[in-house]
Amino acid sequence: MRTILVLMDTLRRDALGCYNPEGAAHTPHLDAFAEDSLVFDNHWIGSAPCMPARRDIMCGRYNFLERPWGPIEPFDATLVDGLRAGGTYTCIKTDHCHYARTGGEGYLQLFNSWELFRGQEGDPWVSRIDEPDNMPETFYGRVREQYQKNRAKWPREEDMPSPRTFRAACDFIEENAENDDFFLMVEAFDPHEPFDVPDRYMDMYGGAEGLDRDYFEIPPYRRVSETDIPEGAIEYVQRRYKALVTCTDHWFGTLIDALKARGIYDDTMILVTTDHGYFLGDRDYLGKNYMHLYNELAHLPFIVHFPGGARAGERAGQLTQAIDIMPTLLDAYGCEVPSSVRGTSLMPLMTDATAPTRDYALYGVHAMTVNVTDGRYTYFRAPVPGNRPCYEYAAIPHTIRKKMGTDCVDDIEMGRFLSWTDYPVYRFPCTKPANIDQREDCLEEVRDSLLFDLDGDYAQVHNLAGEDAPAEDRMVALLRRGLVEHDAPAEQFDRLGLS
Known part of the structure; x- marks a missing residue:
């Protein structure tokens, strides 16, 4: 059994054409993938934001009722533990910087092998004491000095952390395509802010010109009406977000191409989802966490390619959440589901469109x-x-x-x-x-x-x-x-x- 879990941070549901044909970003690779897969229409957030959502995925139970953002606990029975106990090789390729911070310990170390690409957000990576040369003089929102230092290290698109994550996943496929028992987690930090994206993608959405300040890539977590950010700048950052979604879609496409080139796409189970959405001026909000969990944050994309193309092109209306991913994958590999798990296996939906999941x-x-x-x-x-x-x-x-x-x-x-x-x-x-x-x-x-x-x-x-x-x-x-x-x-x- 081969499975790949692709997690793209902060991927809004309405950014994908399979959910929002009229107003989505340009996502040809994800849209084509959806045509080959089962699209879940009723997938919901569990614990928010980033690390709480990942503990939900790893443990099959909610994090948020007991604690905030935090590491894997010593008493956690995890997805990777279960797969490894059954003899499956596990690997993660990621540029999610929070794994390397206080409060993100223990996740990467679960895997047989892991690779972390540095530099996203405020990751303390580049060790330059002096202020960087690329600090904008005028800006909306926030600017992270550390990120400005980091971004100077990737002059080309393929050097950026999320593209490197997908390239590393492609290398894994190239090196291990002859093996039929692995779990690969491909976790891209994009399209999380900062919405740093090459100009070729911005050109698809009207270009990077027109902002009346030097920079706007990191919105403040505040109401728009509490800031000095004008309507034109809100529209600009919305375009930046869509451009970054399109960039992430492009690199996701390279992974699908790699699977097809090695002839293992059809019989590989591939799950694509996110941890949470984001406010880009909707309801007067920017950011996340401090407001009610409206649908912009809570109603999420979830697309599953079952082996053999089972239920390709169909939709599922059953309720699902991140806590269902762990028991689903353990079920797929024939592994025992721990008694602590509160999620539900979705494997019955592969062959039965009426299979129940949960009622809340x-x-x-x-x-x-x-x-x-x-x-x-x-x-x-x-x-x-x-x-x-x-x-x-x-x-x-x-x-x-x-x-x-x-x-x-x-x-x-x-x-x-x-x-x-x-x-x-x-x-x-x-x-x-x-x-x-x-x-x-x-x-x-x-x-x-x-x-x-x-x-x-x-x-x-x-x-x-x-x-x-x-x-x-x-x-x-x-x-x-x-x-x-x-x-x-x-x-x-x-x-x-x-x-």
Whole structure:
């Protein structure tokens, strides 16, 4: 069995032609791949953002109910552990810089072999003490000095980190095509910001001219109306994002070409998805994390090429999430699925279009709202005023770029607090969501619970909370059930006013 999981960070669903024929970016390779594959129409985010989503994939259970951004824990039963125990060779090629930061430990080391291409975002890679020569004098949003140092190291498109990731994946295929038992993870940081893209792709969207400042590649995580960014610059960064999607699509195409050239495309299982979406001025928002998880962030692309072209060109309406990837792949290899897994194998859908998956999906950012969908309604449950009680649980006390608990040492406890493992963990009082770093009031945008009927209001404009009592009661009951079935810490019920 050969399988390849392709993860493109921050890939909006509406950027792909197979989901949005009228307004998508130019994605000929992904569109052609979709024609050969089963396209999932009801795929939802689980834990957000980047590293929480990856722990969902690796462990088959939600990260966000217990902790924020963090490493693989010592008690985690992972996808790669299961595959390796069954004798499958595992490899990852990636330029996802967060794996090399505090809070991203333990993922790469799971694999038999791994390769990390440096330089994305603010990756502390190029060791130049002086300010770089390419700092823009005027700009919208943010500029990372470290990234400006890094980007000077790739004068050609093929030298950039995400293209190098796909080229390395092609090399892996070339070297190992005669082997029929491997799992390859190809993880491109693009199209995550900064939206740094060669001019040839910008030329497809009107060019890089017309901005009234030198630079706009990294939006601030704020409302547009709270910034000095004009409408023209918003349109410009939207074009930059589409251009980067097209660039990523091009390099994805090289991987598909490599598989076809070696004659193993047809019988290889290939899964393509992302971790989360992004706001590019929609609803007055830029960025992610600090707002409600509207569809722009939460409704995701997921495309699966089954061996032999099973169900090619078809659509699946069943609910799916990232936590389903682990049991799906273990099932495909005939490996045992650990009892800790809460995801569902999607392998039955390869031969049965009516195979059930799940009847709800939970999703969220730790210490923010907890959300649920049944595929028709989306319900965002806001925390009670004060957002208490709220805890973070971890055996390895690292989160995004920092150690946990340094501001509350006297209040840290340790015990067997998680119902699904006997491994002792630290319990930290959570006073501020770890993933929100650009706002003083982290809960400012999520104080109210919201309910939307996607059948007639996919844009999520008309809040039905307080208006449609039967639907709201049904979704609250579904949320309660989800918290129980996914082993949520007991205080989540108090924090969400569900006691």
